[in-house]
Amino acid sequence: MSELTGKERISRQLKHLPVDRIGASEAFWQYTMRNWENQGKVPPNTCPIEHFGLDILLCAPCDMKIHPQVPDQIISEDEDTVSMLDGNGATLRRHKKHDATPEHIDFSIKERKQWLELAKPFLTADAATRLNKEAYRNARQRAAEKGLFFCWVGTNVFELMHPICGHENLLLGMALDPEWIEDMVNIYSELVLQLQQELFAAEGPPDGIWYWEDMGFRGRPFMSPDMYRELIMPAHRKTIDYAHSLGLPVIMHSCGFIEPLLPYMVEAGIDALQAIEIKAGMDLLRIDKQFGEKIALIGGLDVRPIANNDLPGIKRELESKIPIVKKNRGFILHSDHSIPESTEYETYLYFKETGLKLGTY
Amino acid sequence: MTNFDALQTAVLKGNRNDVKDIVQQAIDNQEDINAILDQGMIPAMREIGDRFSRNEAYVPELLIAARAMQAGLTLLEPLIAASGRKTMGKVAVGTVKGDLHDIGKNLVAIMLKGAGYDVIDLGVNCDVGKFEEAVAQGANVLACSSLLTTTMPYMKEVVEHFKGRKVKIIIGGAPVTQDYADEIGADGYSEDANGAVKLVDKIFKEA
Helix, strand or coil, X not given: CXXXXXHHHHHHHCCCCCCXXXXXXXXXXXXXXXXXXXXXXXXXXXXXXXXXXXXXXXXXXXXXXXCCCXXXXXXXECCCEEEEECCCXXXXXXXXXXXXXXXXXXXCCCCHHHHHHHXXXXXXXXXXXXXXXXXXXXHHHHHHHHCCEEEXXXXXXXXXXXXXXXXXXXXXXXXXXXXXXXXXXXXXXXXXXXXXXXXXHHXXXXXXXXXXXXXXECCEXXXXXXXXXXXXXXXXXXXXXXXXXXXXXXXXXXXCCCHXXXXXXHHHCCCEEEECCHHHCCCHHHHHHHHCCCCEEEECECCHHHHCCCHHHHHHHHXXXXXXXXXXXXXXXXXXXXXXXXXXXXXXXXXXXXXXXXXXX | CCCHHHHHHHHXXXXXXXXXXXXXXXXXXXXXXXXXXXXXXXHHHHHHHHHHHCCCCCHHHXXXXXXXHHHHHHHHHHHHHHHCCCCCCEEEEEEECCCCCCHHHHHHHHHHHHCCCEEEEEEEEECHHHHHHHHHCCCCEEEEECCCCCCCHHHHHHHXXXXXXXXXXXXXXXXXXXXXXXXXXXXXXXXXXXXXXXHHXXXXXXX
């Protein structure tokens, strides 16, 4: 088969159609790119997707905070960390020296009463403050010029709720006040759909939808499969059905161990699962065996040998998985999370080139 | 006579009001404090931990059980202090320096407290100085958590700092493995919060 463009390749892979080689996608921590810039490996402000010849370009054009476009206010600062109040009314502490999820210090919203007063009235689909149409337009055009598969990317309901009230309050709410959670789920899923409708009508649709939706941690999901089906799955089904009504495939990202939820995520209609985090207990080969004919799989390659610049370890990881998972034609090369700052430029190149060589049909 | 089965059920179901009512009634009836804890609340929290390990309970169920137990403990705390009840042991939990993740660490703290241990929660971004303060406060076990491959090596610094001293160091977190624990000389490793309780039980039993 002659060489496909990224758009052709990923579009076909999401339908399990024959391709020239497996697709390639990746996420890079900000400090990783900065290190490589400082070392002169990549020019300043490089787009890693174009630089490494990857296939999927993402654009996140929606501001979903309760108060969009409100700059974070610095509350306190020390040598290592800075604490900020964000547009969700959450106080978060970030590390200054590396990228990572921030610590959640406090939330203005802890239960239904505060949600009704401090959040719900403000979660309206105001395109002027919530949509960055220009960024979307430019990214869409660049993807078209480069032949990349272009995805609208944003958060789905679980990842929209916990930043306003924190995991602990959210999970307590799921057990003690499910009607409150249902209300949040409905408001957020409607908001996502209204903003997508407005954006796609004005600027044209993407090639696919990519939802961030972290629902697990090490060894288990945050919630039981029953709770997922009752409270979260209706919103997944609704947002996925809308994408499908436009002919757009849906890729869902989740960190953590979410295998118990996966049958229901597939039932909700996802076309691809991304991340497949090995260190959380996910197993690419097991998932491929069970779901590989139904959905595409993106990731599932242990990032730890990459982070340790362990080339034999990377080779072992790739050789033990790619020849098997490429058989379903839906496997796309990606680490099981993001490329961390300890990774040398040459290590990532080795990972990508070795992976794609093994993934050529 | 207190119905300890009912107290256990109330904790397991996370029914805070029932826990408060039963504990208050037990206090009014001058029930033995140790019995309320050892036959009622602590076995219930250990049971929810075991269910968590078997994937029969998830974080929401764990949180509401812990919340219900805390409601009972709040009523009991002044009486526990007066009764001279001996603590099962003091454990400090903290996420290591450079790491601001706290969900896993919080679950370990909840489960240890539910199992009857005296817990010092050191929070996140803990350097050896913070762990040293906990030891000064009487912690016999230090439970170190890390979510990042980049912060995991700090656990080795903690282990080396306390090398040769009586305090035990146990570790856990997403990138951490038993092999890593062995490599850095930690005294134990657990892959989940309930396993951390069993590990601490073993350490205190062997002490």
